[in-house]
Amino acid sequence: MATDSDxxxxxxxxxxSVYDLLWRVPAVHPLLPHLTSVVExxxxxxxxxxLDLACGTGLGLRLMKRFGASTxxxxxxxxxxxxxxxxxxxTLTVYTGDCTKPLDDLGLEPHGYDYVLGIWxxxxxxxxxxxxxxxxxxxxxxxxxxxFVGIIENHDVAHPISVRTMKYGGMMSDVQELENGEGWSVxxxxxxxxxxxxxxxxxxxxxxxxxxxxxxxGEIFYSKPTWEDVKVSVGExxxxxxxxxxxxxxxxxEHSPNYVIVATKEG
Numbered sequence: 448m449a450t451d452s453d454x455x456x457x458x459x460x461x462x463x464s465v466y467d468l469l470w471r472v473p474a475v476h477p478l479l480p481h482l483t484s485v486v487e488x489x490x491x492x493x494x495x496x497x498l499d500l501a502c503g504t505g506l507g508l509r510l511m512k513r514f515g516a517s518t519x520x521x522x523x524x525x526x527x528x529x530x531x532x533x534x535x536x537x538t539l540t541v542y543t544g545d546c547t548k549p550l551d552d553l554g555l556e557p558h559g560y561d562y563v564l565g566i567w568x569x570x571x572x573x574x575x576x577x578x579x580x581x582x583x584x585x586x587x588x589x590x591x592x593x594x595f596v597g598i599i600e601n602h603d604v605a606h607p608i609s610v611r612t613m614k615y616g617g618m619m620s621d622v623q624e625l626e627n628g629e630g631w632s633v634x635x636x637x638x639x640x641x642x643x644x645x646x647x648x649x650x651x652x653x654x655x656x657x658x659x660x661x662x663x664x665g666e667i668f669y670s671k672p673t674w675e676d677v678k679v680s681v682g683e684x685x686x687x688x689x690x691x692x693x694x695x696x697x698x699x700x701e702h703s704p705n706y707v708i709v710a711t712k713e714g
Contacts, residue, residue: 459645463527467504468639473686473696474610474617475637477672478598478705480679482566483510485670485707489594491516491562498522498555498588499564500546500581501571505532505539507564507596512536516562522546522553547572547580555588563589565597569655569708570647574627578650578658586662591714595664599708601671602652605631609702613638615686619704629654664710671703 469475491497493515499507502521512519521541523529529541542553546568563585572578585595601607610619621634630650637643656667677696680686689695 459523459525460527462643462645463504463525463531465639465641465643466528466531467506469617469637469643470506471685472616472637472639473680473690474615474699474704476680476683476685477676477699478707481670481672481676482507482596482598482707484676485709486510486514486596489562489596489709490514493517495561496520496559497562497564498560499566500584501565501568502532502541503528503566505535505541507566508532508539509536511562511564512538518560520555520560522550522555546584547577549580550584550588557587558590560588561590561593563593563595565595567598567600567647569597569599570649572650573625573632573648575629575650575654575658578654579661582658582662582664586664586712589712591712593712595708595710595712597708599655599706600633600647600649601704601706602630602649602655604702605649606633607702607704609699610635610704615699617704659710663713665713666711668709669706670709671706672700674700 470479491511491514495516496518497511497516499521502508502523505521508519508521519539521532521539522544524545526543532539532541544550544553606622609615610617616638619633619635623632625632630648632648634646681690
């Protein structure tokens, strides 16, 4: 495992052992079947190569492996997250690195990956400068015609109704407009045991798209969880007794705090 000279922010290392609990929270769980259906429609070819930026505990890489990908590389700023990723799947190749900065010292193959993943990668940019750095990394390592697949917070709404309270087990608070006018800083907390909470950023959608275009990406496709995804969550007991009532999920579906994003590298 390569190491980065900068220490990981304490919030990430401290969350490593409990981070995957958030996938059992109603506010988040429907994203998993939705992401799975998006990846399935993209039909990754057997033997596809995947680079996951901000891979965390490796969930995205394990998902791509289910659909036939064989080269599985992850980068994350938290060594503790990567240790868990390797325990869950020893076949992963992982590196410690800051995905807002150039990653050339890690030995990654330029334009060598069919897919680059970024599950909540783009939500840690306090300005267009950091956003440009992330998209530059995505563009540098993906093959022409390759796909970027990720999850982002809803960049069109600063504070979605569905996460203003703990109704769905996840709440966003302390939403403050950034001094640069490019978006907002937010604090997110999940009703897990122990609680998971962290600080993040949400830049305006046009900024995200402009930096993607500079990095060589064409049209960006967004999609949010559907009622079919909610049915999967209900089937797994997410939401408990409340979750059995379809109407209980309406606010989350109509005001989704998160989207799946897909972008194709031109050329």
